[in-house]
Amino acid sequence: MHVTLVPDDVFKEETALLRMNTALMIQLLIGACALQYRYSHAAEKVDNNETTSTSINEEHSTHYERGGLRWCNLGVSVTSCPLTTAAMLDKYSNAASTIDSIYDDITKNNDHCLEDSSWLLHPTSGYVPRGSLCGIIGPSGAGKTTFLNSLGGATVNGGLHVTGTIYYDDGEQQQSQRLSQQNGDIAYLSQHDNFFAMLTPRETLEFAAKLQNQNKKIDDNKELVEKKLSSLGLLHVADRRIGDRTKLDGGGGGGGGFGLKKATKRAGGGAASGLSGGERRRLSVALELMTEPKIFLADEPTTGLDSSQAGKVVNLISKLAKDRNIPSICTLHQPKSSIWKMLDEFILLAPGGKMCYAGNRNDATAYFKEIGYECPHDTNPAEWFIDLVTIDTDDLEQGTKDIDRINFLHHRFLKSCTSLHAGDEQACLDKQQLATNSKDAGTDNRKMFSISRTLQRFGALFQRSLRQNIRNTRVLMLRLGAAVLQAKLFASIFKSVRHDKSLTKSIADRVALLTYGCINLSIMALMKTLDLFAKERGVVLREQMRSSYSSLEYLLAKVFAEMPLDASFALIFASVLKKLTGLRSSMGTLMKTYCLMTISSVSLGFAIGSIASTAETAMALGVPVLVILMVVGVINPSGVNTDEAPNLVMEWIKLFSPIKWAIEALVTAEFRGMTFEKDRDFWGNLKELPRMGGLAMVRDGDEVLDALGLGNANYNKIMSNLAKLTGSFLMFSWMGLAFGGPKFQQT
Numbered sequence: 001m002h003v004t005l006v007p008d009d010v011f012k013e014e015t016a017l018l019r020m021n022t023a024l025m026i027q028l029l030i031g032a033c034a035l036q037y038r039y040s041h042a043a044e045k046v047d048n049n050e051t052t053s054t055s056i057n058e059e060h061s062t063h064y065e066r067g068g069l070r071w072c073n074l075g076v077s078v079t080s081c082p083l084t085t086a087a088m089l090d091k092y093s094n095a096a097s098t099i100d101s102i103y104d105d106i107t108k109n110n111d112h113c114l115e116d117s118s119w120l121l122h123p124t125s126g127y128v129p130r131g132s133l134c135g136i137i138g139p140s141g142a143g144k145t146t147f148l149n150s151l152g153g154a155t156v157n158g159g160l161h162v163t164g165t166i167y168y169d170d171g172e173q174q175q176s177q178r179l180s181q182q183n184g185d186i187a188y189l190s191q192h193d194n195f196f197a198m199l200t201p202r203e204t205l206e207f208a209a210k211l212q213n214q215n216k217k218i219d220d221n222k223e224l225v226e227k228k229l230s231s232l233g234l235l236h237v238a239d240r241r242i243g244d245r246t247k248l249d250g251g252g253g254g255g256g257g258f259g260l261k262k263a264t265k266r267a268g269g270g271a272a273s274g275l276s277g278g279e280r281r282r283l284s285v286a287l288e289l290m291t292e293p294k295i296f297l298a299d300e301p302t303t304g305l306d307s308s309q310a311g312k313v314v315n316l317i318s319k320l321a322k323d324r325n326i327p328s329i330c331t332l333h334q335p336k337s338s339i340w341k342m343l344d345e346f347i348l349l350a351p352g353g354k355m356c357y358a359g360n361r362n363d364a365t366a367y368f369k370e371i372g373y374e375c376p377h378d379t380n381p382a383e384w385f386i387d388l389v390t391i392d393t394d395d396l397e398q399g400t401k402d403i404d405r406i407n408f409l410h411h412r413f414l415k416s417c418t419s420l421h422a423g424d425e426q427a428c429l430d431k432q433q434l435a436t437n438s439k440d441a442g443t444d445n446r447k448m449f450s451i452s453r454t455l456q457r458f459g460a461l462f463q464r465s466l467r468q469n470i471r472n473t474r475v476l477m478l479r480l481g482a483a484v485l486q487a488k489l490f491a492s493i494f495k496s497v498r499h500d501k502s503l504t505k506s507i508a509d510r511v512a513l514l515t516y517g518c519i520n521l522s523i524m525a526l527m528k529t530l531d532l533f534a535k536e537r538g539v540v541l542r543e544q545m546r547s548s549y550s551s552l553e554y555l556l557a558k559v560f561a562e563m564p565l566d567a568s569f570a571l572i573f574a575s576v577l578k579k580l581t582g583l584r585s586s587m588g589t590l591m592k593t594y595c596l597m598t599i600s601s602v603s604l605g606f607a608i609g610s611i612a613s614t615a616e617t618a619m620a621l622g623v624p625v626l627v628i629l630m631v632v633g634v635i636n637p638s639g640v641n642t643d644e645a646p647n648l649v650m651e652w653i654k655l656f657s658p659i660k661w662a663i664e665a666l667v668t669a670e671f672r673g674m675t676f677e678k679d680r681d682f683w684g685n686l687k688e689l690p691r692m693g694g695l696a697m698v699r700d701g702d703e704v705l706d707a708l709g710l711g712n713a714n715y716n717k718i719m720s721n722l723a724k725l726t727g728s729f730l731m732f733s734w735m736g737l738a739f740g741g742p743k744f745q746q747t
């Protein structure tokens with residue numbers, strides 16, 4: 001999103017214009033001491049059949065001096081609809097057009113745009129002054145998040161069309177400036193808190209400080225982190241692991257690894273198993289404030305909190321709006337009266353994103369009273385307003401009445417906004433030009449390449465990834481136990497593969513043993529990677545939206561932090577298997593092959609995770625892919641019929657199976673050059689020969705390989721192919737991360 005800082009003088013000129021054009025500005029002199037939008041009580045006779053009506057008087061001069069966030073004709077539609085608020089006003093009024101012919105033309109050429117169903121957010125213009133907290137309220141599905149996303153440039157490309165322009169006026173500077181989330185100008189607190197569960201709040205903030213304030217010295221960043229922890233009341237949990245709220249144990253893991261013992265001890269030992277909902281929200285706020293944002297947006301910051309925690313969070317956002325003198329806007333679900341009173345401004349949205357009010361909270365009740373909807377004394381105004389714009393979907397007759405009422409309120413709101421007149425539309429268009437011209441301003445210095453900064457970012461990412469992996473001691477112990485137990489289990493199932501058993505009797509079992517080892521390790525590596533990757537996705541998307549680091553830096557950090565750990569379980573599995581069985585391959589060969597195959601499976605997990613948007617999609621994609629690669633990778637134990645023409649599709653899919661390459665490598669190493677014992681008499685030796693399928697009557701290891709279709713196979717070549725496949729998966733992962741993530745719409 002481009003939010004443009006508009007010079008003071010532009011607004012001052014506009015103010016003068018509006019003063020001249022609007023008779024109602026006389027009211028401004030009376031209310032000059034007020035610092036907010038005001039809804040004038042002065043009656044204005046409008047349509048013939050209407051009684052008195054108020055209009056929303058924007059105290060332009062006062063507001064413009066304070067500066068703030070302003071949007072012009074901001075709308076979100078499902079098809080491209082270049083309509084303006086004025087055209088919308090015309091639609092509802094059904095009266096003779098008072099707007100420029102240009103808008104008439106637009107309307108005529110876009111009939112579908114006049115349909116309510118085309119809009120998720122009907123185009124409107126509005127303003128939130130600096131230093132104020134504005135709440136967006138409305139029934140579920142009204143379009144609150146849609147509106148907030150369009151303000152914050154967080155509307156994902158694909159399907160939806162955002163039109164209009166957004167400006168930021170800081171009330172002081174004279175230069176136009178481009179604002180964006182990438183530059184840290186817009187803080188956007190999303191509905192869900194996403195963190196690395198194994199990190200502490202202090203580490204989480206230090207990581208953000210390192211990446212977002214790369215120009216600052218380490219000590220300055222540390223000081224900043226301490227300040228944030230203190231100001232947001234998080235000092236007492238600063239060294240406690242954040243934990244995962246989706247798990248019953250609040251984060252799992254016994255603690256102890258990589259500095260965690262110290263962290264847990266300081267936080268009060270075993271009781272410290274995760275942050276509460278309120279603490280997590282405050283940590284999210286702290287993360288958004290690591291830069292100096294000029295706008296603070298929050299999507300349902302009170303979701304999942306009890307009323308006391310919810311009040312604290314809204315109070316915090318209100319305080320930061322005032323302390324920093326920035327506009328703060330948050331969507332709120334049924335705010336209780338204490339939260340309602342904290343709001344300076346509020347926006348009422350009806351279904352379809354029809355704005356029915358935007359302005360000062362104190363003046364709202366008077367405005368609605370004037371138009372015939374007086375809030376009863378004993379009712380929370382927030383509830384009353386939400387009820388006004390709620391459609392009864394169970395009762396058809398009542399539903400129709402509700403829709404009529406909403407259309408009336410929406411129309412009156414559009415009509416009351418003096419800033420929506422044609423002259424102002426032109427001002428919007430002028431500023432749109434200004435925004436376009438100033439696109440090059442404000443280069444994001446984090447994007448600039450420098451080796452030291454790249455290393456700094458890589459270091460921070462590596463450390464975070466390592467901590468996340470190594471601190472989950474419970475999972476690590478489980479994986480270690482599984483590696484040892486599975487090796488023991490396989491050894492006991494395939495008893496014939498023992499030192500003291502006949503070699504010739506164990507041919508088929510050897511193939512099966514090596515194959516199961518591959519399948520087992522591959523499943524473990526892939527599933528763990530998909531799970532972790534998907535859990536990190538929310539955090540990474542947020543950080544990438546800020547251009548905190550490149551996809552390559554993130555991927556490399558993960559590769560270096562996670563792969564050695566994953567490979568170590570393969571080493572343990574291979575060593576136990578070698579110890580307990582009579583496999584002919586050396587310990588080194590088993591370790592090398594199982595390790596590379598595990599790394600390849602992890603890379604496959606990265607590749608799938610990079611294109612999956614959620615954990616569910618990753619699993620839904622990962623499991624069938626793994627099954628297919630497993631089925632095509634396993635060698636048919638009854639031998640390969642080389643007379644039959646191979647299925648080309650199958651052969652092509654096989655190339656992408658780490659399991660196939662690993663099995664072939666292990667089988668080749670196991671059987672190449674193997675000779676069978678021949679110390680029995682002729683009949684004894686004959687009796688010992690395998691008699692199963694393609695392996696029947698083979699006389700040495702090379703014949704086994706011939707029977708399995710690996711007569712010309714070379715261990716080193718297969719390993720090199722497996723390494724190349726791993727590289728390809730990593731390359732694909734990088735491309736998936738770099739190009740596959742959501743793209744956001746510019747307004």
Ligand SMILES: Nc1ncnc2c1ncn2[C@@H]1O[C@H](COP(=O)(O)OP(=O)(O)OP(=O)(O)O)[C@@H](O)[C@H]1O
Nearest residue numbers: 078120138139140141142143144145146147159160
């Ligand atoms: N990409 C999309 N394509 C089509 N319709 C969408 C899309 N995203 C959201 N909607 C619809 O837009 C409407 C507004 O959604 P939005 O999430 O903004 O509502 P909300 O007021 O925030 O709701 P809630 O309070 O329940 O979170 C809903 O009817 C929703 O189904």
